[in-house]
Amino acid sequence: xxxPVLTLVAQRVALGLLLLLAASVLIFVGTQILxxxxxxxxLGQSATxxxxxxxRQELGLNxxxxxxxxxxxxxxxxxDLGTAxxxxxxxxxxxxxxxxxxxxxxxxxxxxxxxxxxxLGLVSVRxxxxxxxxxxxxxxxxxxxxxxxxxxxxxxxxxxVQYRLLPSLSTVxxxxxxxxxxxxIGLPVIVLVLxxxxxxxxxxxxxxxxxxQSAYVETAELKGLRPxxxxxxxxxxxxxxxxxxxxxINLAYLVVGVVVVEVVFVYPGxxxxxxxxxxxxxxxxxxxxxxxxxxxxxxxxxxxxxVSILANPRLRHPK
Amino acid sequence: MPETTLSDKSNLxxxxxxVLEATSYPPGEPPKTVTLVHGVSLAVExxxxxxxxxxxxxxxxxxxxxxxxxxxxxVRITGGEVIVNGRDILKAGAGGLRKLRGKEVTYxxxxxxxxxxxxxxxxxQVIETTLATGQMSRSQAEARAVDLFRQLGLPNxxxxxxxxPHQVSGGQLQRVMTAMALCPKPxxxxxxxxxxxxDVTTQIDVLAAIKRAIHETGVAALYITxxxxxxxxxxxxxxxxxxxxxxxxxxxxxIIEDPQQDYxxxxxxxxxxxxxxxxDAPPLLSIQNVTARYKGTNFDVLKNVSVDxxxxxxLAIVGESGSGKSTLARVITGLLPAxxxxxxxxxRTLSPDLAGRSRDxxxxxxxxxxxxxxxxxxxxxxxxxIGRPLEFYFGLRGEAKRKRVQDLxxxxxMGRGFADRYPAELSGGQKQRVCIARALAxxxxxxxxxxxxxxxxxxxxxxxLKLLLNLQAxxxxxxxxITxxxxxVRAIADRIAVMFKGQVQRxxxxxxxxxxxxxxxxxxxxxxxxxxxxxxxxEVLAHRLMESAGN
Numbered sequence: 001x002x003x004p005v006l007t008l009v010a011q012r013v014a015l016g017l018l019l020l021l022a023a024s025v026l027i028f029v030g031t032q033i034l035x036x037x038x039x040x041x042x043l044g045q046s047a048t049x050x051x052x053x054x055x056r057q058e059l060g061l062n063x064x065x066x067x068x069x070x071x072x073x074x075x076x077x078x079x080d081l082g083t084a085x086x087x088x089x090x091x092x093x094x095x096x097x098x099x100x101x102x103x104x105x106x107x108x109x110x111x112x113x114x115x116x117x118x119x120l121g122l123v124s125v126r127x128x129x130x131x132x133x134x135x136x137x138x139x140x141x142x143x144x145x146x147x148x149x150x151x152x153x154x155x156x157x158x159x160x161v162q163y164r165l166l167p168s169l170s171t172v173x174x175x176x177x178x179x180x181x182x183x184x185i186g187l188p189v190i191v192l193v194l195x196x197x198x199x200x201x202x203x204x205x206x207x208x209x210x211x212x213q214s215a216y217v218e219t220a221e222l223k224g225l226r227p228x229x230x231x232x233x234x235x236x237x238x239x240x241x242x243x244x245x246x247x248x249i250n251l252a253y254l255v256v257g258v259v260v261v262e263v264v265f266v267y268p269g270x271x272x273x274x275x276x277x278x279x280x281x282x283x284x285x286x287x288x289x290x291x292x293x294x295x296x297x298x299x300x301x302x303x304x305x306x307v308s309i310l311a312n313p314r315l316r317h318p319k
Numbered sequence: 320m321p322e323t324t325l326s327d328k329s330n331l332x333x334x335x336x337x338v339l340e341a342t343s344y345p346p347g348e349p350p351k352t353v354t355l356v357h358g359v360s361l362a363v364e365x366x367x368x369x370x371x372x373x374x375x376x377x378x379x380x381x382x383x384x385x386x387x388x389x390x391x392x393x394v395r396i397t398g399g400e401v402i403v404n405g406r407d408i409l410k411a412g413a414g415g416l417r418k419l420r421g422k423e424v425t426y427x428x429x430x431x432x433x434x435x436x437x438x439x440x441x442x443x444q445v446i447e448t449t450l451a452t453g454q455m456s457r458s459q460a461e462a463r464a465v466d467l468f469r470q471l472g473l474p475n476x477x478x479x480x481x482x483x484p485h486q487v488s489g490g491q492l493q494r495v496m497t498a499m500a501l502c503p504k505p506x507x508x509x510x511x512x513x514x515x516x517x518d519v520t521t522q523i524d525v526l527a528a529i530k531r532a533i534h535e536t537g538v539a540a541l542y543i544t545x546x547x548x549x550x551x552x553x554x555x556x557x558x559x560x561x562x563x564x565x566x567x568x569x570x571x572x573x574i575i576e577d578p579q580q581d582y583x584x585x586x587x588x589x590x591x592x593x594x595x596x597x598x599d600a601p602p603l604l605s606i607q608n609v610t611a612r613y614k615g616t617n618f619d620v621l622k623n624v625s626v627d628x629x630x631x632x633x634l635a636i637v638g639e640s641g642s643g644k645s646t647l648a649r650v651i652t653g654l655l656p657a658x659x660x661x662x663x664x665x666x667r668t669l670s671p672d673l674a675g676r677s678r679d680x681x682x683x684x685x686x687x688x689x690x691x692x693x694x695x696x697x698x699x700x701x702x703x704x705i706g707r708p709l710e711f712y713f714g715l716r717g718e719a720k721r722k723r724v725q726d727l728x729x730x731x732x733m734g735r736g737f738a739d740r741y742p743a744e745l746s747g748g749q750k751q752r753v754c755i756a757r758a759l760a761x762x763x764x765x766x767x768x769x770x771x772x773x774x775x776x777x778x779x780x781x782x783x784l785k786l787l788l789n790l791q792a793x794x795x796x797x798x799x800x801i802t803x804x805x806x807x808v809r810a811i812a813d814r815i816a817v818m819f820k821g822q823v824q825r826x827x828x829x830x831x832x833x834x835x836x837x838x839x840x841x842x843x844x845x846x847x848x849x850x851x852x853x854x855x856x857x858e859v860l861a862h863r864l865m866e867s868a869g870n
Contacts (some may be wrong), residue, residue, distance in 0.1 A: 222426040
């Protein structure tokens with residue numbers, strides 16, 4: 001018989017793919033029932049009934065919904081996301097660049113935020129209900145509570161205007177070195193880190209505090225270990241599953257929820273791309289973005305599930 | 320007087336006038352300070368074992384932990400001195416305590432299963448403090464741990480350290496925990512009920528392993544238990560505690576053979592209920608060739624079980640955990656329908672599943688559980704709890720119901736003033752009494768008692784058993800008594816069925832079952848029950864060794 005972990009992993013991956021397929025149906029149906037007419041939107045005021053009918057025919061809008069869905073799905077499976085209605089360009093290459101930019105921003109923010117949040121969580125448990133815990137909680141709750149655009153303007157005011165440390169516009173283009181890119185996205189990274197830190201830190205703190213009640217933590221205390229060693233080496237490994245779930249939700253947020261931050265810093269990412277094309281009623285682009293976002297969400301949650309499974313010694317080492 | 324006296328220079332541990340306090344938060348009242356231990360003094364010499372004995376709440380564990388200056392769950396050490404190796408550890412700072420805990424003094428907990436970190440392999444946990452002190456390299460520490468595993472009689476000592484806690488049985492984990500405590504070469508080990516959660520046949524092995532390890536390493540020990548027969552096997556001195564005070568303190572021999580205080584005498588004499596076996600009679604309950612298995616499993620939990628129980632008598636079902644005792648109760652009550660076989664009760668054949676049974680079938684067959692507090696709704700008063708079967712089966716209401724509830728409370732010797740209380744306001748023994756009254760309210764012909772005294776202190780358990788016997792004499796109710804405790808069986812049974820791996824190993828009247836010649840398993844089971852005399856453990860082990868050599 002296969003190792004139980006392999007079976008579980010295979011099940012989760014299969015479920016993830018099924019979920020993605022369901023999401024694609026939802027996205028497609030959702031864009032169909034949106035009010036308004038694409039042909040009308042493209043042609044604007046100059047439209048005559050004849051030109052409208054011609055354009056509809058050209059775009060395949062007269063075919064039944066089901067066949068249009070399958071046509072779109074097979075295209076997507078072959079890497080063809082269709083053509084943008086607004087400018088007639090294929091979507092895939094443009095989306096690829098934008099997705100790359102967004103992932104770069106998200107990854108940079110995550111590399112800073114995740115270890116920092118876990119570390120702060122460990123520190124607050126170590127000094128629970130004492131001043132370091134209270135300061136950490138107060139600061140992270142405050143940064144979560146401030147709206148992101150305001151946070152954006154605050155950091156621009158201090159870091160770009162007052163002290164001129166970082167650029168207020170995060171323009172990136174081909175041919176920039178890694179260092180130049182990192183410098184350019186400095187401010188949005190700060191805003192994103194502040195936005196997601198609190199949630200992850202509070203969850204780490206709560207999950208570890210929960211484990212701190214266990215008999216094996218008492219055993220560790222009676223071994224005379226240092227308090228921080230107990231928290232990091234004995235409690236944290238048993239709190240990984242809930243922490244990973246929150247981390248993944250926040251990572252997904254970093255990818256799909258950064259619209260406001262991208263607009264504030266004029267960063268050419270997915271969020272701005274999506275907003276632009278929603279305004280133009282460019283349905284194929286909206287569908288493609290939706291699918292990518294769904295894929296990111298499902299993928300990250302899949303990873304969270306897999307890490308939780310692998311973090312459980314009973315599953316990793318069956319009797 | 321104990322062999323070790325106070326103010327002796329050679330004392331490893333000396334506790335003087337220890338006072339322990341905690342803050343309790345009773346519902347609806349301001350918090351108040353409760354004194355758990357009132358000025359207890361004791362001393363342990365190098366290489367000696369002091370047994371701390373008493374009921375739950377007597378302060379045994381809190382005193383044991385104070386030797387590491389540790390207060391569990393908000394317990395504070397507020398007075399006295401705790402001197403380990405000549406220094407008062409209550410005056411040591413956090414750094415000083417770190418040097419003490421896990422190095423000079425180590426701890427073996429009651430539930431090793433909960434006390435090992437589930438995310439780490441055993442070896443890493445066993446050698447953790449040994450490595451932290453830097454007294455050995457990793458390979459030396461591992462070699463020492465393997466040596467200890469071997470000394471403690473663990474299977475595969477070379478590789479067991481690579482396993483995770485969930486991959487090892489409870490008895491083995493308890494021994495690994497002992498190895499963990501001994502690994503950093505401590506001066507004192509605190510054993511906190513190390514064998515209480517184990518089956519008797521496992522307990523004797525662990526007990527022997529601990530005793531041998533104490534002897535071979537020359538370590539001193541505090542051995543905490545509520546079982547005087549167990550502590551009699553390992554201790555040099557014994558301190559009897561009651562309500563946080565010393566009831567009696569003396570050498571092991573004096574406490575066991577010549578107790579001075581009434582309380583100690585009661586403890587020593589505890590298993591002394593005399594119960595005359597009743598003559599055979601036609602059965603009330605007859606179980607014929609019952610076989611059962613749980614859904615989704617591929618093995619039978621009960622295999623071809625046949626037992627009879629005459630009216631007004633007690634059938635004890637004895638066996639280790641996992642032997643199928645409780646499953647048999649589930650089959651009789653219809654919670655788990657039997658796959659094969661039949662159950663006859665009061666002349667009727669019972670439907671295998673619950674849905675097919677008449678209201679009288681349900682009424683005449685009641686059940687009492689091990690955990691009284693989870694078997695009652697915490698938001699109902701005693702009157703509602705006992706009144707429910709009166710309403711359900713007899714339609715009693717109002718004054719008639721109240722009167723009957725009070726009669727039942729009188730019968731279980733609880734008297735007035737309890738009807739309006741909630742379960743949380745009762746002690747463990749009182750809760751179990753309320754459960755008995757609830758079962759009795761249905762006027763049953765048979766009550767199934769599933770480990771009803773296992774969670775209770777010996778003196779309280781004794782009271783419950785006496786009550787059950789009195790009620791049997793008054794009401795003529797039959798008991799099917801499930802237990803792993805052979806002393807209880809001796810005290811109350813008319814018939815005994817010994818179960819092992821889902822089969823009835825031995826069955827008959829008490830005098831037949833408890834008389835030789837025994838089958839191998841019953842012999843093992845009976846000889847494993849600790850007896851309250853010095854040297855019992857050695858006798859049994861020597862006897863077993865001879866037998867295995869003879870074979």
